[in-house]
Amino acid sequence: MKISYYPGCTLSTKAKSLDKSARAVASAIGIELVELPNWTCCGAAFPLVDDNLIGMAAAARILANAKKEGGKLTTLCAFCYNVLKRTNNVIATDKEKRKRLNMFLEEDYDGSTKVLHFIEVLRDEVGFETLSKKIKKKVNIKVAPYYGCLLLRPYEEIKLDDPEAPSILENFLESIGCEVVDFPYKVECCGSYLAISSQDAAVDCSYSILNSAIRNGAEAIAVSCPLCYFNLDERQKEMFDRYKGFRGVPIFYFTQLLALAMELDVGVDPNQHFVSPLPLLKEKGLLKMEVTR
Amino acid sequence: MRIRISRKNVRGEFVKKVEELSGQKLLSCYQCGKCTAGCPLSFAMDIPPNQVVRLVQLGQEDEVLRCKTIWLCASCLMCSSRCPRGVELPKIMEALRALVLRRGIDVTDIPKIPADVLARAPQQAFVSNYRKHTS
Numbered sequence: 001m002k003i004s005y006y007p008g009c010t011l012s013t014k015a016k017s018l019d020k021s022a023r024a025v026a027s028a029i030g031i032e033l034v035e036l037p038n039w040t041c042c043g044a045a046f047p048l049v050d051d052n053l054i055g056m057a058a059a060a061r062i063l064a065n066a067k068k069e070g071g072k073l074t075t076l077c078a079f080c081y082n083v084l085k086r087t088n089n090v091i092a093t094d095k096e097k098r099k100r101l102n103m104f105l106e107e108d109y110d111g112s113t114k115v116l117h118f119i120e121v122l123r124d125e126v127g128f129e130t131l132s133k134k135i136k137k138k139v140n141i142k143v144a145p146y147y148g149c150l151l152l153r154p155y156e157e158i159k160l161d162d163p164e165a166p167s168i169l170e171n172f173l174e175s176i177g178c179e180v181v182d183f184p185y186k187v188e189c190c191g192s193y194l195a196i197s198s199q200d201a202a203v204d205c206s207y208s209i210l211n212s213a214i215r216n217g218a219e220a221i222a223v224s225c226p227l228c229y230f231n232l233d234e235r236q237k238e239m240f241d242r243y244k245g246f247r248g249v250p251i252f253y254f255t256q257l258l259a260l261a262m263e264l265d266v267g268v269d270p271n272q273h274f275v276s277p278l279p280l281l282k283e284k285g286l287l288k289m290e291v292t293r
Numbered sequence: 294m295r296i297r298i299s300r301k302n303v304r305g306e307f308v309k310k311v312e313e314l315s316g317q318k319l320l321s322c323y324q325c326g327k328c329t330a331g332c333p334l335s336f337a338m339d340i341p342p343n344q345v346v347r348l349v350q351l352g353q354e355d356e357v358l359r360c361k362t363i364w365l366c367a368s369c370l371m372c373s374s375r376c377p378r379g380v381e382l383p384k385i386m387e388a389l390r391a392l393v394l395r396r397g398i399d400v401t402d403i404p405k406i407p408a409d410v411l412a413r414a415p416q417q418a419f420v421s422n423y424r425k426h427t428s
Contacts, residue, residue, distance in 0.1 A: 014415040044420035048368070048387035049314045055424070079417045153370035163374050189333045189369030193422040195414055197401045201337040201365055208333070226415040234413055 001125060003116075004066050004073045005033035008080040009041050015077070015226035017272050021255040022076050022118055024264045029126055029134060033074070036065055044079045045193075046086045053100055059087035060101045064109035074116045076255070078225035082150035082158070085115045089157050117151065119224060119254065120160060123168055128175040135261035138177025140284055143257065144218035145169030145180065146209060148228045149189045163187065172254060173222060176261040185212040190231040203238045206231045207246075210239070214249055219280060222254045229253065234274045250277035260286050302352030311349055314388035321378045322346045328372035328382050338362040342372055342382060349385065363389045364400055364426065387425075394428040401426040 011019040026033045042062055047055030063084060066073040075081050091098045092111025102108055116124075122131060147166055155163040164187065170180045188209055191202025210232060213221055223229050233251040240246055256268055260281070270276050281287045302308075312319055322343070329341040340348070340360045348357045357363075363386050372382040393400070401422055 008417070009420075010415040010417045014413070041416075041420065043424070044417045045368070045424045047424075048381075048384045049391050050316045050384075051314065052391075077417065079421065149367075149369035149371065153374050155374060187371075189367050189371065191334075192367040192369065193418050193425065194334070194365065194367050195418050196406060196410060196422040197426055198337070198365060199407065199410065201334055202367075204336070205333050205367075227418050230413065230415055230418065 001030060002032045002034055002070070003121065004036050004069045006036050006039055006042070006062060006066070006073055006075045006080060006084070008075060008077045010077055010079075010226045015229065015253075017269050018076055018226060018229075018253040018255060021253060021259040021264075025255055025258045025262060026118075028262050028264060029131070031121065031126070034069070036062065036069060036073070038065070042080045042083045044083065046083045053097060053104075056087045056090065056097075056101060057104060059083045060091060060109065061105050061107070063088055063091070063111075063113045063115070064105065064107040066113045067109055071112060072114045072116070074118050074121050076118045076224070078117075078148060078150040079227065081115065081117045086154075086157050088113060088115055117160065117224070119168055119172060122172060128171050131172075131258075132175040132177075135176050135258075136263045137261055137286070139257050139261045139286065141178055141257075141280065141286075142181050142217055142219040143173050143178040143252075144183050144213035144216065144221050145173055145186060145254075146190075146213070146221050146223050146228060146232070147187050148223070148225050149187070149192070151224055152187060169222060169224070169254065173257070176258055178222075178257065181213065181216050181218040183212045183216040183218065185209040190228045192227060192231075195227070195231055195235070199238075202231055203235045203242070206235050207239050207243060210236070210249060211243075211246075214247055218249060220277070221249060221251050222257055223251055224254055236275050248275050250275045250280055252277065296351070296353060296356075298351050302354070303350070305352050305354075307354040308349065308352050310392065311385060311388045314391055315381070315384040317381055317385055319346065319350050319380075319385070322350065322376075322380050323378060325377060327375045327377065331371045331375050333369060333371065334365045334367055338365050342366075342386075345389070346380070346382065346385060349389070357389060358393055363393075368425070390425060394426075397428050399427040403427075
């Protein structure tokens with residue numbers, strides 16, 4: 001199965017482990033990820049004011065490009081997914097905005113590219129049952145799935161899963177042998193871009209999420225967004241200082257867990273984790289020789 | 294503090310501009326407070342989200358544009374996913390931010406960003422923060 005792949009700027013640098021583990025598992029499953037040629041930044045934030053069309057130009061250009069490469073596009077970064085999907089909706093439904101964007105970009109795009117998050121590809125194109133037959137080892141960790149906000153909201157435009165009680169990550173985790181830990185903060189915001197301008201507020205948001213997961217028995221957290229990863233992993237440094245008794249918990253990208261289940265030699269770089277996952281993986285017998293960069 | 298409510302501010306330019314930029318009918322909000330209850334950042338805000346809407350309904354431009362709330366909104370869309378009236382509060386927040394930023398103001402103080410954040414934070418954080426908080 002072939003599908004165009006949009007990595008985005010973060011996956012090419014700070015979130016390399018998400019990109020590498022995704023490419024490895026895709027190849028092992030039989031999905032050919034064809035990187036979109038000449039891709040540029042998607043803009044990260046979908047403009048919420050009505051007159052900001054230029055904010056959609058970058059995403060529109062990517063979608064038009066994807067249409068020329070087959071019309072099906074997958075991405076792993078929740079920010080990119082959200083911007084691309086919402087821009088696509090605007091182009092498909094708002095004639096006036098479509099005309100103006102096409103005129104600006106000198107394109108003739110109609111909004112028909114299908115934008116899929118990689119977890120959607122695994123659920124809808126591969127199937128979690130099929131996936132469970134392709135793994136070599138069960139990931140016997142108690143994992144709490146953390147969705148964040150951009151993967152699910154606004155539901156009317158994203159329609160990936162129920163925005164209050166989703167189950168896609170739970171079903172995925174069960175298919176690779178994890179014991180799923182449900183917790184009430186799984187769709188709460190981690191603080192997002194406030195990590196730049198209001199660090200304290202973002203740390204508090206992230207702490208609430210981790211604390212809830214740990215109290216419900218989680219040994220690890222699975223995320224799908226590099227910014228959630230940063231807020232939940234890196235900021236544990238502040239949490240150890242601020243909150244007495246804070247135990248800390250390793251954070252994984254969901255593709256890293258799949259890579260572990262398929263015994264692929266990639267994805268878990270201890271340098272990219274603030275809280276090292278190595279002790280946990282060792283304890284569970286999931287370390288395959290050494291981990292690589 | 295003294296709040297002045299008159300036809301001049303309730304039917305004034307500020308209210309019109311916010312409605313135009315956000316595409317929302319402000320008077321649809323009947324102040325149930327579900328947005329504030331669900332907002333993960335409300336603990337840090339000076340004016341709770343539903344009160345921001347109320348103040349905008351009453352045309353209180355100065356108070357709203359000076360609050361910290363609009364800069365603590367993470368655009369997580371929890372509020373609008375729960376609003377029983379279908380009011381898209383994130384769009385109202387963005388409109389209020391735009392009214393400040395379009396005066397040429399940068400709210401994120403870039404030189405003050407800590408070194409470890411600059412070194413370790415993913416690009417998407419910077420791109421989205423600068424787009425939402427700088428002009």
